[in-house]
Amino acid sequence: LPVIYYGTEIDVNRVTLHYLPQSIYPKGKTYNDEPFDKYSSVLSHMPMPWDFNGKRFSATINDSRFRDYLNDYNNKKVVESELAEGNDKSVLRLVQKLVALRQNPSIKWGTMEQINIDQKMNQQETTTKISIDKEYRQYDYSKNFDKTLTEEQEEEDPTNCSSKLLEHQSQLESRLLTCEDLINLDKIEPRWRYIRIGLLIGFGIIFFGLLAACIVYIIVGEKCPSVPKLPFWKSTVGYWLDVFAFKDSSGDLVGDLNGLTSEVDYIKTVVGAGYVILGPITKGFYTNSYNMLGLVEDYEQLDEAVGTMADFRILLKQFHKKDIKVILTFDFNAISINHKWITENKVKLTLFDDDFKNKKSRYGNRLDVNISHQKYYSVFEYPSIDLDLTSAKTQKAIFNVIHFWMKEGIDGILLDNAAFFVEEEEEEGTQSNLSSTWLENCPNSQLYRNGSVKFVEGVREEMNKWIKESGKEKLLAVNSGDTGCGVGDNPDPMLMFRDVADLIISREFVWGRGEKERELTFNQTALQKYLTYTDSDKEILGLTTSTVHIPPYGDTLQLATTLLLPGIGT
Structure with a gap:
């Protein structure tokens, strides 16, 4: 209408x-x-x-x-x-x-x-x-x-x-509803106004009560432990490599520092490494007059096959730019008979004891090396001579080498052949229970002595000086070396270095860890052995499938195990 x-x-x-x-x-x-x-x-x-x-x-x-x-x-x-x-x-x-x-x-x-x-x-x-x-x-x-x-x-x-x-x-x-509607509603139904006020007061009391309770709890309650900042060797994966076999940049078919530097992006993005451990690269390791690998003629110079110190400084700069730490490997167990320390009389060599005359070197040859009508002991045979690492004179020369490379800016060192550092006679009551068969195949029964631990402890003290001076983390790692027969059924004897080293290279998952016939597979044996270690021991072990002395054998499961189990992956 x-x-x-x-x-x-x-x-x-x-x-x-x-x-x-x-x-x-x-x-x-x-x-x-x-x-x-x-x-x-x-x-x-x-x-x-x-x-x-x-x-x-x-x-x-x-x-x-x-x-x-x-x-x-x-x-x-x-x-x-x-x-x-x-x-x-x-x-x-x-x-x-x-x-x-x-x-x-x-x-x-x-x-x-x-x-x-x-x-x-x-x-x-x-x-x-x-x-x-x-x-x-x-x-x-x-x-x-x-x-x-x-x-x-x-x-x-x-x-x-x-x-x-x-x-x-x-x-x-x-x-x-508008504001005026609510005002009119209050006039018509006053109880709604009181209900709203009551709800606001109630919610306010609850809110501020909870807020006050939270503040009191935060102030008085137990504080959550802060998340510890892990050192780089525990928070990232290490890439252990042989520079001489990695990449050649000069066409001589020998890997070198420039070839390694060119692959820094590959190491960072594909490998995902946070630090690299370079195998021995000091003078004489590859290039020497004896056509042998592993000799040391000068700890403060590089082998000419890998490059110059200028090349090394470029490598160090490029790797640090990618936030990759660089670790160098040193074998202070023995030096070449051509090392300048012998002619300059800067170290004490280990004299040959007549009690050793019926024993053989690690590789089955004579243990004695003659220099100027004097016999010296050599566990790895001629032309290398064992250093007397218990001598303060020898330790001073070695510590000077560590200072030299720390000044260059490296982030740590790996001590190779640590099981051979000090070969003391076994004390009474601690004789090895190894069988005669083992002694025939692996005659070095005087490994892993307490004197070796004391020497590494001295290196630890020198490293701590550089940590305090630079304010940066420095890694001290140890590797047993070419002991030959692996770890066997007993706990890895390298755990004796747990209190003085940051990282211990474990051989639980490398090939040839022991020669005893077993009913279980190799992987099962290695895993069962690993599970017997304490948590603190697991955290210090550097799990790997190969070392400088034991080549890889291509087992994918072994490689995955070293990356997945608690420990330091290398």
């Missing part, structure tokens, strides 16, 4: 007043031959529209309390008296009272006069601006008064109007 709203809807229960002009619906007329009451009641939910002063009015409200109020005869008379004047102000006055009653349920209708309506009326014209509520809309309804019934019937349709009304109501129902 064509209606003009004089009120505005506060919410789904707000008042809506419909004004029906007499020119459209004169008293006693019908719409489409149907009684007018049928259509007005559909919109207003009232039994009859009101007819005052030639104009029809209908009130629509969803509040059952107000509907009951209007249905009361006496109350209806009050409303009729308000509309008796039949002008626009009367209509607005009624709207204000309806809204005020809805917003203030405690106010009686009879006391509505306290609302000063006249102060809110600024115009006397037919078109009146409603300013009672901020949400009141402005309507110009005077233009509709002169429309004829025919024009209205052509332009309006009851079904259309009903759908528009329902659409308008659904929009109001779906909109969000």
Whole structure:
């Protein structure tokens, strides 16, 4: 139906007043031959529209309390008296009272006069601006008064109007509550205001209580242990390589330092190494007049086959740029008879004892080496001579070598052939229980003596000086050397260095770890043996599948084992 709203809807229960002009619906007329009451009641939910002063009015409200109020005869008379004047102000006055009653349920209708309506009326014209509520809309309804019934019937349709009304109501129902809506709700239902305040206070108490508890716990509670910063040899993988066999850059078919430097990206990204252990590269190891590998003619010079000191400094710089540490290998057990220390008398050599005359060297030859009509002991035979590592004179010369390379910027050293450093006679009660067969194949029964540990302890003290001076980590690693028969069934004797070395090369997973026939496979034997070690021993072991003296044999499982088990992977 064509209606003009004089009120505005506060919410789904707000008042809506419909004004029906007499020119459209004169008293006693019908719409489409149907009684007018049928259509007005559909919109207003009232039994009859009101007819005052030639104009029809209908009130629509969803509040059952107000509907009951209007249905009361006496109350209806009050409303009729308000509309008796039949002008626009009367209509607005009624709207204000309806809204005020809805917003203030405690106010009686009879006391509505306290609302000063006249102060809110600024115009006397037919078109009146409603300013009672901020949400009141402005309507110009005077233009509709002169429309004829025919024009209205052509332009309006009851079904259309009903759908528009329902659409308008659904929009109001779906909109969000505003601040004013909440204020009005507090007036209508004060208990909700107290509930909200109570919830806010409750949540505030809980929040600040938990916050205070957390602060107290953090201050008073037990502190979590800080995560220790592991040294590089425990936090990264080591790459142990033979420089002479790695990569050739000069075309002489011998690996060199420049070839190794060119592969720094490969070592960093593909291998994923955090440090590299370079095999022996000092003068005489590869290039010497005896056509032998492993000799040492000068600890402070490089073998000419690998390159110069300038090449080494470039390598060191490039590897450090990639955050890769560089470790050098030294064998202080023996030197070549051409070493300058012999002619300069800077070290003490191990004299040959006649008690050794019936024994053989590691490789089955004579143990004695003659220099100037003097016999000296050599476990690895001529042309090398064993150094007396118990001598302070010899130790001083060796410590000077360590200082020399530390000044060059290396990050640690690996002491090779550590099992042979000091070959003392066994004390009474500690005789080896090895069989005669083992002694025939591996005659060096005086390995792993306490004197070797004392020598490495002295090296440790020198390393600590450089750690204190530079403030950087320095690795001290030890390798047993070419002992030949592996570790056997007993615990690895190299664990005797656990208190003086940072890393001990373990041979549990290398080929030839023992010659005894076993029912279990090689891998099972190695793993069972490894599992007998304590956790602290496992953490110091450098697990590997090959050493400088024992070549790899191509077992993938062995390689994976060394990387997955607790220990230092190399």
